[in-house]
Amino acid sequence: MNAKNNNVDQLIEQYKTLPGGLLPLLHAIKHALGYIPESTLGSIAKGFNLSRAEVHGVISFYHDFNTQPVGHHRVQICRAEACQSMGSRQIESHAKQSLGIEYGETTSDGMVTLEPVYCLGNCACSPSIRINDDIYARVDKSRFDQLISELNMPELDKVETSS
C-alpha cells in the first residue's frame, strides 16, 4: 500500500497546479492502480487544498471512479436504448449469469469486474460492449463468451496479487 501511496503522491505533485486538475489526477490514479484507494484521499485533499469530504464528493459523483479494487479486466455492457433495441438486455442477463456476478461486482478469481455503461457511440452496430479500452460491436451471447474466454490474468499483476 505504501508503494501505491508514493506513486499517488508523485501524481498529485504533477497535477495539483494544472487548472481543474482533480479529474485528470483521478483518471491518472485509476490508470495506475485500477482504483482510487481510500487511503490516498487525505493526500489528494491536501495537494488540492480541499477537504477530504470534497474529494470524496467528486469521486462518488462520477461512475468512472471507485475506491475499491476492481478486477483485472473491466467489462462494460451498454445499456442505452440503441443496444436495447438489438437485444442488449439478453446479453446483460447472460453476462451476469455466466460470470456469476451483478453489476459493480468482481469475479472471485479477480479477473472481471462487470459494469453497465450508457452508450459507447457505436449505436449503428449494437449491441456493444467494452473490455478495457476495446469496443466490440454486434455482440451476442456466444461472442460474449468467446471474448471472456480470451481474457488473461496479466503476469505482473499475478505477482502483486499473490504477494
Added chain:
Amino acid sequence: MTAQVFIPKDTTAVALGADGLALKMAQNIESRSLDAEVQRNGSRGMFWLEPMVEVKTESSRIAFGPVNASDIESVLDAIDDHLAGKSIDHSLYLGEVEKIDYLAKQQRLTFKRAGVGDPICLSQYQGLSGFKGLAKAISMTGQEIVDEIKNSGLRGRGGAAFPAGIKWQTVLDTPGEQKYIVCNADEGDSGTFADRLLMESDPYQLIEGMTIAGLAVGANQGYIYLRSEYPVAHKILNDAIKRATEAGFLGSNICESGKDFFLEVRLGAGAYICGEETSLLESLEGKRGMVRAKPPLPAIEGLFGKPTVVNNVLTLGAAATILEQGSDSYKDFGMGRSRGTLAVQLAGNVKQGGLIELAFGTTLREVVEGFGCGTHSGRPVRAIQMGGPLGAFLPESQWDTPLDYESFAEIKAMIGHGGIVVFDDTADMAAQARFAMEFCVVES
C-alpha cells in the same frame, strides 16, 4: 501508382474487426507481391458496411464491404482483377464509393472529409481545403468572424439549437484578459455518434473550428471535454493536437499570426449530466458535475468564472466550414430558421445504420425508410426514438415531420443531437418508458 487499400480505424470499424483485418490484408498483399499498400482511414459513416475496404487507384476509388478476415483472399483476387483492368465480380463489391446511393444522396459539408484519408495526416487535411477557414479568420477582425457565424444562421448542434453567433458575440463583447473555448464532446444520448465520427475521422476540422472561435472572441485556451467512453477518439485527438501544435496550427503565434491558441483534451468520467454545459464546466474545474443556475451565462461567467464559448463538436466543426466556404453558401442549405445541414445518426434496430448529413427540411420518413431500409431484424418498425432519453418516441404517423427545430417543437418532440434509434415491433414501449425515467433519475 501503387494502389491504396483503405481500412477504417474508427471505433465502429475496429469494433467489427478492422485492426485484425488491416494486419492480415497487409500480410497477404505482401505475400502476393501485389502493387498495393494498406492505409488506415476514417469511416464514411456507412456503418452496416464496416469494415469497408476501399481501393484507390489513379482512375477510381472502389469499395467492398462488409469485409471479414475470411473474405480477404477473394477480395484480393477481385482487387487483382481490378488492377489488371478486368471487371469485378464479387458479392461484397459496392462499386465506386462516391456513387454508393447512401453517400451520393447526402449533402456533406461537415463530414465531407470523413473517411477520405488518414484522419491525422495534416497534408491530406490541407489538400482537402483544411485550414483555409483558419487562414481567412486570421486576416479578419474578431467582429468580422462573429458576423460570418451570425450570417450563416448556425445554431448549436448539441441539442439546444441556440444561435452560435449570438453566443460568440456575447463572449467577444465581455471584457476579460482570459477567455476560453470549450468543446462539448460529451455525446451521451443513445443513438448519437456524429461527434465521435468527426473527432475520429476529421479531428483537424474541430481543431480548426475551435481555433477560429478563439480568434473570434479573443480566447487563447481551448478544452475539449471528451467523454471517457470514447477511447479511440481520445487517442486520435491527442495525436492530432500534437501534430497541429508541431506544425504551428496550435500553440504560440499560430500560423505566424501573432495570436496564440492552446488546446487540451480533458476526459469526463461517466456522468450523463456533464453534457449539460454548466455541469460540464463544473466538471472541467475538477468538481462534481452539478448544474449551475443561469444567469450568469457561461458566455459571461463560464470556466473558472471567465467568459467562455461552450459549443458542441459539430457546431465548432461547422464554423471551420463556414469560414472556408462563406456564410452565404452555408445558409443556402436548410429551411426556416434551421440553416445548414443536420448530421442525422441512424441507429438501433436498423438495416442500414450510419451517419447521414442532409440539409434541414428532409422528413423523418425519408431518413428512416430511404436510408435505413427497414429494421435489422426484418420485422416491422414499432417506433423510433429521437433526441435521446430526454427526447420522444415517435410512431409512424409522425414521420412526415420535416427535420427542422421548430417543426419538431410543434409536435412536442426534439431533434436534439440528431440521433434516431429504431425499434422493431417486439419492443416493449412501457419498458422503454420506465427505462427513460430510471435513467433520468440516476443521472440527474
